[in-house]
Amino acid sequence: MSLEIQSLDVISVNIWQILISLVNLVLIFLILKKILYKPVRETLKQRQNAVDKIYDDANSARNAAMSEKAEYDEKLSHAHDEATEIVSSARERAQRVGDEIVNDANRRAAQLMKRADDEIAGQRKKAMNEIKDEISGLSVDIAEKVIGREINESDNKSLIDEFISGIGDDNG
Numbered sequence: 001m002s003l004e005i006q007s008l009d010v011i012s013v014n015i016w017q018i019l020i021s022l023v024n025l026v027l028i029f030l031i032l033k034k035i036l037y038k039p040v041r042e043t044l045k046q047r048q049n050a051v052d053k054i055y056d057d058a059n060s061a062r063n064a065a066m067s068e069k070a071e072y073d074e075k076l077s078h079a080h081d082e083a084t085e086i087v088s089s090a091r092e093r094a095q096r097v098g099d100e101i102v103n104d105a106n107r108r109a110a111q112l113m114k115r116a117d118d119e120i121a122g123q124r125k126k127a128m129n130e131i132k133d134e135i136s137g138l139s140v141d142i143a144e145k146v147i148g149r150e151i152n153e154s155d156n157k158s159l160i161d162e163f164i165s166g167i168g169d170d171n172g
Contacts, residue, residue, distance in 0.1 A: 136164075
C-alpha cells in the first residue's frame, strides 16, 4: 500500500498549495502592475499622442495645401481675367488708332480733292478768260472788217460784253 499512498500524494490536490500559488500570482500581478503598468501605460499614451500629432500635422498640411490651391486658383483666374482685359484694351486701342488713321486719310483725301477742285476751277476760269480775250480780239478784227472802220475802246468793250454774254448763255 505504500505504493498507493505515494501515488495518491502525487495525484492529490493540496488546497494550501493552490492558495499559496494564487496568493503568489496576485502578489506578482500587483507588483508587476505597480512597476510595469504605469510605464507601459505612459509609453502607450505617448505613442498615442505622437500618432495624434502626426494625424493633426497631416490634416493641417492638407488644409494648408487646399488653402494654397484655392489661392493659386484665384490668382490664376485673376491672371486670366487680366489677360482678357489687356487683350480687349489692346484691341480697343488698335481700333481707335485704325479709326484715327482712316479719318486722317479721309481728311487728307478731302483736302486733296478740294485743292484739286480749286485748281480745276482756277484753270477753268483762266481758260475762260483766255478764250474771252481771244474771242474779243477776233471780234474786234471781225468788227473792223465788217464796219470798215476802227472801233474805239468803249464801243469795243460793249460789243465784247454782249458777245460774251451770248456765248455764256449758249454754253452754260
